[in-house]
Amino acid sequence: MKILHTSDWHIGKQLHKYDLSPDLDLFFEWMINYIKSANIDVLLISGDIFDQANPSQAAYKQYYDLLKNLINLDCKIILTGGNHDSAAVLNAPKELLRSFDITVIGGATDNVSEMFVEIDKNGEKLVVAAVPFLKDRDIRKSVAGETYATKIEQIKSGLETYFSNINRYYQEHFSGEPFIVMGHLYVQGSTMSDSERDIQIGNQAGVEAYMFEEIPDYVALGHIHKPQLISQTQKIHYCGSPIPLSFSERKDHKQINVITIKDQAITDVEIVPIPKHRNLITFEGNLQEVVGKLEEYSEETTLKSLAEIMVNEEVESIERRQTFEELINSQPNAHLEIVKSRLNFKSKIRGASDAFAVGTDVADVTPMQMFEKKLELQSGLENTDELKLAFREILQELNL
The missing domain is CATH 3.30.370 (Barnase; Chain D)
Structure with missing residues (x-):
């Protein structure tokens, strides 16, 4: 069985008002041809399908045109929501897409089991935990009067507990089968570019790689646009965005990751470069x-x-x-x-x-940059960390 890991498409993205849809069209065309030629069985998209929570009509069209081409392939598709996505937008056609073997997990579900997908193809089995971007309310309860440091620690603890529960559910129901966990978050040690939006009170709430407990056979991450290997032993990968989304990514070598399962074990993770169409x-x-x-x-x-x-x-x-x-x-x-x-x-x-x-x-x-600059220009302000925290929470609630 072959699995293709990609993420951070950001359909509808403009680079300083310049439309990047032609770049994505070329990537999608190449990806579809690769799925055919390499006999890919499963396609994983780890968040940030769209660039905005409320996509334009042009972005919707590009998304559905792609899905229309993908359903003609013998390929299971699993896509999750990212911090740029609206869970409601992604989930709206969820039941219809299910009939075409496309699983959509736009946001965290109340029942952990609903994020698990079993796949049986070519005599091989695979279990995928399709974990989307986890919002603040998904992982902790807010309490009035909390300090900035307390909220940071609660978010880290909440993320660790959430993924620990994911691993526990796998061990109780699927132990022994190849296991891939999808996620959309910041793992400490990863290198960011200018185009990533703050997640969970910025990057101070980033988690350590040990959080995954060495239980998944592969961790398919999204959010960071620069492709990178976080842990060789745990096979924790950011595949990165398929096209450069900011000038800070101009030197990145874009890629997809292809995972091979044979005899109920992951035997290879191949890094496949994506053709470059623009400098x-x-x-x-x-x-x-x-x-x-x-x-x-x-x-x-x-x-x-x-x-x-x-x-x-x-x-x-x-x-x-x-x-x-x-x-x-x-x-x-x-x-x-x-x-x-x-x-x-x-x-x-x-x-x-x-x-x-x-x-x-x-x-x-960005709104956050403007707010931080405003704070710099106001002399004598105290508790600026708390002000930044409150502003980030407002942005998150508004999907800005």
Whole structure:
């Protein structure tokens, strides 16, 4: 039996207002062909199917077009909700999709057994615990007057207890059969990029790898967009996002993970690279240097490359600002498009209006970043950790 592990599709994602649906279309086309050629039996998608809790009509169409193509394959599909997803949105067609051998677990269920999926194909058996993103209310009870540190510890403890219960249920009902646990969370030691959204009061509530107790034969994680192996002995993997979702991911080598089960045991975990169809490039220097680098770029890719430019000048001047704006608007190279730009002056008087650098689009700043910057500008505030905690909880409740 062969299992394909992928995650963090973020359907509907825009990179600084640039639509990334063509990138996903190419990935989906490649993935479907790979499933056919490699005879994949099971497809696991570990959260963040959509980029927004309320997807656009275009995002819905891309999602259902993909599912329509997948149901023509002899492949069991299991997908779980992530912190970007709305459990209600994912679960809405759940019963209909079940008839096409697609299991959807949009959010945590009251009964642990409902997250377990048994698979029997090609003479091999597999048990999958399809655990979605666990919200604060799924793992702990809030008490008025709690301190920030107490909430952090309760969340860590709650996650450990939840996955311990998952392991216990497996041992009581399926012991001896190959066991994969899906999850969407932050495990300490993993490397993050700029495009991951805070989970459970940021990353301070990240759990240790030992939480999985070495019981699962493979842990298929989502949330972190950089592919990485967390534990070789426990086979804990982040497969990462299939396409770069921020400029901090421009050097990542995107992949899927393919797990092979033979004679009721995992015999191999193969890392399969995903073809790259677009470059994300950063050009940095003074204005003259950046212009030169832009003019020299000549690599052609399937999709037009996207660029961020970071111009650093010594002294602020109106002329340099105007030249910078003209450069952005001119799009000086046919092989790429500038989608993010920033102009910094070293000699500049900063005030409250300068919370972010010149050239920063407010659409590129997350609500959390804006709130933290506001706190920095307010002198004399106490208990800022508690304020950040409260704000994160509001964002989580609103799925922002």
